[in-house]
Structure formats: structure tokens, C-alpha cells
Amino acid sequence: MSDNHPERETRLDVTGLLCPLPVLKARKRLEAMASGSVLSVVATDPMSAIDMPHFCTEQGHVLLSQEQQGDTLHFRIRRK
Structure with a gap:
């Protein structure tokens, strides 16, 4: 049976x-x-391009x- x-x-x-607010808010929402x-x-923070992948x-x-x-x-992030 497939998951549809x-x-x-x-x-x-x-x-x-x-920085660091975008990552901190993403962390809180993901939790x-x-x-x-x-x-x-x-x-819009250019540092997010580095910080978000590192955080993930x-x-x-x-x-x-x-x-x-x-x-x-x-960014699209799947929660672990």
C-alpha cells in the first residue's frame, strides 16, 4: 500500500x-x-544561505x- x-x-x-534570528525561529517552529x-x-538575510544548510x-x-x-x-526543510 502506498502513502498518498x-x-x-x-x-x-x-x-x-x-542572523541568528532566521535559524532560531526555524528551529523553534520545527520543534x-x-x-x-x-x-x-x-x-532576506544573505547569511541564511550559509546558516540554514549548516543548521539542518x-x-x-x-x-x-x-x-x-x-x-x-x-528553503524547504523536512523535520527529522
């Missing part, structure tokens, strides 16, 4: 916040989410995607 349930995805907007859920993070690696979360659209960074 769509991913549960939550959006977190941390635009305008500077409140079920394992396997996906968090979509939108940030350190905490065991999966960084599903990372892309830049103009001045905005978009």
Missing part, C-alpha cells in the same frame, strides 16, 4: 530578520512540528531545496 497523503507544509516568513513535516522558510546538517533535518529569487532566499 500530501506533505504537510508550514510556511515561516523571517524576511527582514538578521513544534511532527516528524516528516516540511517547513518552508523565506528569508547539525540537527539532522533534510534540506529539500534552497533557492534565491531576487533578494529573497527560499
Whole structure:
């Protein structure tokens, strides 16, 4: 039997916040989410491009995607 349930995805907007706040807010939101859920993070701090992947690696979360659209960074993270 296959699992046909769509991913549960939550959006977190941390635009305008500077390091370390985007990662800290992502961590807090992920802690409140079920394992396997996906968090979509939108940030404007350029350091997030370095900090968010590092955070995921350190905490065991999966960084599903990372892309830049103009001045905005978009991350999709699957909670461990």
C-alpha cells in the first residue's frame, strides 16, 4: 500500500530578520512540528544561505531545496 497523503507544509516568513534570528525561529517552529513535516522558510538575510544548510546538517533535518529569487532566499526543510 502506498502513502498518498500530501506533505504537510508550514510556511515561516523571517524576511527582514538578521542572523541568528532566521535559524532560531526555524528551529523553534520545527520543534513544534511532527516528524516528516516540511517547513518552508523565506528569508532576506544573505547569511541564511550559509546558516540554514549548516543548521539542518547539525540537527539532522533534510534540506529539500534552497533557492534565491531576487533578494529573497527560499528553503524547504523536512523535520527529522
